[in-house]
Amino acid sequence: MSFPSRLWAAVERKGTPAMIGVDPRPAKFPEPFRARAVGRGAAGAAAAMRDYHRALLDVLAPRVPAVKPNAAFFEELGPDGFGALADCVAHARALGLIVVMDAKRGDIGSTAEAYASTFLAGGYEGAFPAADALTVNPYLGSDAVAPFLEAARAHDAGLFVLVKTSNPGADEFQGHGTPPLAQRVAAAVAQWGAALVDSSGWSSVGAVVGATRPEELAVFRALMPRAPLLLPGFGFQGGEARGLAPAFDALGRGAVVNASRSVLWAHERADLQHLPGWEARVDAAVQEMVDALRPVARAVR
Amino acid sequence: MSFPSRLWAAVERKGTPAMIGVDPRPAKFPEPFRARAVGRGAAGAAAAMRDYHRALLDVLAPRVPAVKPNAAFFEELGPDGFGALADCVAHARALGLIVVMDAKRGDIGSTAEAYASTFLAGGYEGAFPAADALTVNPYLGSDAVAPFLEAARAHDAGLFVLVKTSNPGADEFQGHGTPPLAQRVAAAVAQWGAALVDSSGWSSVGAVVGATRPEELAVFRALMPRAPLLLPGFGFQGGEARGLAPAFDALGRGAVVNASRSVLWAHERADLQHLPGWEARVDAAVQEMVDALRPVARAVR
Numbered sequence: 001m002s003f004p005s006r007l008w009a010a011v012e013r014k015g016t017p018a019m020i021g022v023d024p025r026p027a028k029f030p031e032p033f034r035a036r037a038v039g040r041g042a043a044g045a046a047a048a049m050r051d052y053h054r055a056l057l058d059v060l061a062p063r064v065p066a067v068k069p070n071a072a073f074f075e076e077l078g079p080d081g082f083g084a085l086a087d088c089v090a091h092a093r094a095l096g097l098i099v100v101m102d103a104k105r106g107d108i109g110s111t112a113e114a115y116a117s118t119f120l121a122g123g124y125e126g127a128f129p130a131a132d133a134l135t136v137n138p139y140l141g142s143d144a145v146a147p148f149l150e151a152a153r154a155h156d157a158g159l160f161v162l163v164k165t166s167n168p169g170a171d172e173f174q175g176h177g178t179p180p181l182a183q184r185v186a187a188a189v190a191q192w193g194a195a196l197v198d199s200s201g202w203s204s205v206g207a208v209v210g211a212t213r214p215e216e217l218a219v220f221r222a223l224m225p226r227a228p229l230l231l232p233g234f235g236f237q238g239g240e241a242r243g244l245a246p247a248f249d250a251l252g253r254g255a256v257v258n259a260s261r262s263v264l265w266a267h268e269r270a271d272l273q274h275l276p277g278w279e280a281r282v283d284a285a286v287q288e289m290v291d292a293l294r295p296v297a298r299a300v301r
Numbered sequence: 302m303s304f305p306s307r308l309w310a311a312v313e314r315k316g317t318p319a320m321i322g323v324d325p326r327p328a329k330f331p332e333p334f335r336a337r338a339v340g341r342g343a344a345g346a347a348a349a350m351r352d353y354h355r356a357l358l359d360v361l362a363p364r365v366p367a368v369k370p371n372a373a374f375f376e377e378l379g380p381d382g383f384g385a386l387a388d389c390v391a392h393a394r395a396l397g398l399i400v401v402m403d404a405k406r407g408d409i410g411s412t413a414e415a416y417a418s419t420f421l422a423g424g425y426e427g428a429f430p431a432a433d434a435l436t437v438n439p440y441l442g443s444d445a446v447a448p449f450l451e452a453a454r455a456h457d458a459g460l461f462v463l464v465k466t467s468n469p470g471a472d473e474f475q476g477h478g479t480p481p482l483a484q485r486v487a488a489a490v491a492q493w494g495a496a497l498v499d500s501s502g503w504s505s506v507g508a509v510v511g512a513t514r515p516e517e518l519a520v521f522r523a524l525m526p527r528a529p530l531l532l533p534g535f536g537f538q539g540g541e542a543r544g545l546a547p548a549f550d551a552l553g554r555g556a557v558v559n560a561s562r563s564v565l566w567a568h569e570r571a572d573l574q575h576l577p578g579w580e581a582r583v584d585a586a587v588q589e590m591v592d593a594l595r596p597v598a599r600a601v602r
Contacts, residue, residue: 023412026425042428072408072415078387078428083380104408106438107373108468111324114373124327127343127379137407139440139463143470162440167409169444176485177478184477 003133003158004202004228008253010065010098016290017252017297019066021102021232021260022056022088024049024073030267030278046080053088056264057095059279063286066098066132066256068230090129099131100160100230100256106137112144116151133158135208135230138185142192149192149205158204158228161189163220166210166233182216186223193227202226202253211257214243221246221254229255234289235262241292252300259289304434304459305503305529309554311366311399317591318553318598320367322403322533322561323357323389325350325374331568331579347381354389357565358396360580364587367399367433367557369531391430400432401461401531401557406449407438413445417452434459436509436531439486443493450493450506459505459529462490464521467511467534483517487524494528503527503554512558515544522547522555530556536563536590546597553601560590 001009011017026037026045029052037048060067069092074085092099105115117123119134136148138161145161152159164174164182174182186207193205206228209220220229229247234240234257247255266285267278275281302310312318327338327346330353338349361368370393375386393400406416418424420435437449439462446462453460465475465483475483487508494506507529510521521530530548535541535558548556567586568579576582 041426042424045425070408070412070415072406072412072419075383076415076419076425076428078419078424079380079384081425081428082376082383086379104438105373105405107371107405108466111371111373114371114377118373118377118379123379124343124346124377124382127377127382137405137438137440139438139474140466140468141470141473141475143468144466165409165441165445167441167444169442172442172489173440173482173486174442176482181474181477181482185474188473 002156002198003152003204005198005200006132007066007098007158007228007256008200008202010096011253011256011300014063014065015300016064016293017248017256017300018064018286018289018293019068019100019230019256019258020060020064020263020286021258022053022067022069023260023264024053028265042077043080046077046084049077049081049084050087053084054091055279056282057088057092057097059282060286061095061097063283063290064097066100067092068100068102068258070260071101071103086128089131093129093132098133100133100135100158101131102135104135104137104162106140106144108140108144109147112147116148120148120151120157121155130155130157133160133206135160135162137162138188142188145192149196152204153196158206160206160208160228160230161185163189163207164209164213164216166212170210183219183223186220189227190224197226200253202228206230208232211244217244218246230258231255232258235259241296245296248297248299250299252297257293263289303457303499304453304505306499306501307433308367308399308459308529308557309501309503311397312554312557312601315364315366316601317365317594318549318557318601319365319587319590319594320369320401320531320557320559321361321365321564321587322559323354323368323370324561324565325354329566343378344381347378347385350378350382350385351388354385355392356580357583358389358393358398360583361587362396362398364584364591365398367401368393369401369403369559371561372402372404387429390432394430394433399434401434401436401459402432403436405436405438405463407441407445409441409445410448413448417449421449421452421458422456431456431458434461434507436461436463438463439489443489446493450497453505454497459507461507461509461529461531462486464490464508465510465514465517467513471511484520484524487521490528491525494525498527501554503529507531509533512545518545519547531559532556533559536560542593542597549598549600551600553598558594564590
């Protein structure tokens with residue numbers, strides 16, 4: 001099944017467009033994983049990370065359609081961390097979760113091919129489990145995005161191209177020029193994705209637009225009518241549900257909304273201490289997010 | 302010693318601004334490494350890659366000041382490939398080579414911190430050997446570049462920010478607006494680097510400008526008078542030495558010029574088959590590059 005149909009089927013199965021970002025920081029793991037991770041070197045931390053993520057994904061899988069591992073925090077643990085990332089992807093996919101690899105890669109053609117191979121096509125002789133989709137940085141232009149498009153086509157995978165990011169300073173370059181660069185990139189996303197629209201009417205080529213920028217969402221939706229949107233920055237970064245409605249259609253399709261720290265760090269939340277154990281606190285934080293998103297994606301069963 | 306002084310000392314010691322890109326493709330390794338790499342799975346390929354790079358770096362170290370490992374081709378081999386990348390960095394630095402990690406990372410603040418930690422600061426509890434410098438994608442803006450600047454400052458490391466890349470389609474977004482986006486990024490590079498200028502008069506914050514774009518070099522040099530420039534695309538991508546002169550000052554400082562495939566694949570070159578073994582062919586290709594660069598960096602001893 002092609003990527004958008006797979007994504008919407010998962011969203012409808014779970015009844016929410018909530019996506020959880022997996023941004024692992026060993027010092028913030030719940031116990032007993034934190035104690036197993038800290039002061040044991042990278043190999044020890046990576047082993048604890050692997051076990052924590054398996055347990056975390058088991059909690060998340062019944063509740064949300066998708067997860068977004070952030071490659072940076074795995075790479076920081078070196079080769080063992082890269083192994084923990086592979087394990088996270090494989091375990092999540094085995095649980096039926098849609099996996100969006102958040103690696104924000106972008107490079108010239110021959111190098112882009114290698115990144116696309118790694119994250120969307122199994123790498124060299126199956127060295128790395130393929131994700132469902134990958135985040136891509138467009139700064140280098142269409143010819144640098146082309147290998148990612150080709151991999152998406154060949155492997156029924158998706159792309160989320162950075163259009164407007166969730167950080168406070170995103171406008172500095174993304175807002176440069178007339179029309180603003182981000183709008184020009186958005187038009188390119190629509191063009192790149194035109195040949196990759198499936199029977200759901202949606203394209204495999206999506207875009208990242210910060211959930212922190214609701215005022216621009218209608219503009220980007222109009223420029224990219226068939227692009228699944230990844231809306232990061234919900235929760236901890238200040239993004240709120242109201243304002244995200246323009247990203248969704250009448251069926252509740254059109255976007256996934258990502259939160260990371262507000263869910264991952266739920267075990268530290270003062271207001272959730274009455275719940276026994278980190279699993280219950282994560283579950284409560286996910287439920288809170290699902291409830292908050294219900295008004296904007298209300299058509300989702 | 303701070304990054305620019307370390308870089309110029311290496312350039313002057315070797316008498317050339319030539320940098321070799323390490324873009325490993327197992328099927329293109331010289332023998333016996335190719336035979337050891339192909340059909341042995343990712344672990345076998347990574348082991349052959351590690352040994353090949355140690356031998357390659359031993360050939361390069363007496364001749365050039367710097368190497369630029371391209372993370373994509375290592376990652377394609379999964380966790381074992383990431384291990385081969387760590388080995389490549391460690392071996393190159395042990396040989397006194399300046400290592401520019403070409404990973405083109407860029408993400409929002411907290412994630413950028415993790416990437417900067419991995420590649421410039423040893424990662425989590427020393428999980429990954431620090432490179433001398435890292436390539437950075439500026440699309441997300443100043444606040445996303447800030448953690449890389451902080452790591453450069455704290456660890457005497459360098460950055461090469463993508464300003465104008467070497468691919469044919471670079472102008473699509475990098476040329477957007479008035480002034481073109483790349484010039485606006487260049488002005489930002491100069492501003493980011495102003496606080497990181499060392500006793501050589503150069504900044505730790507450099508920029509990538511394609512060697513394929515000599516006509517724009519004077520403009521970028523004027524916008525970034527203290528930024529070391531990384532000029533990729535020499536050789537295989539068509540960049541030629543004439544036209545690169547504006548990047549260099551009267552001392553022959555100011556830039557490093559990168560070639561990858563034209564040197565790495567020298568063992569296949571028809572005109573070098575009279576030389577015995579891949580080492581001699583790589584050496585000849587390096588010498589050719591050094592000779593070609595002599596006119597533009599003629600002050601270099």
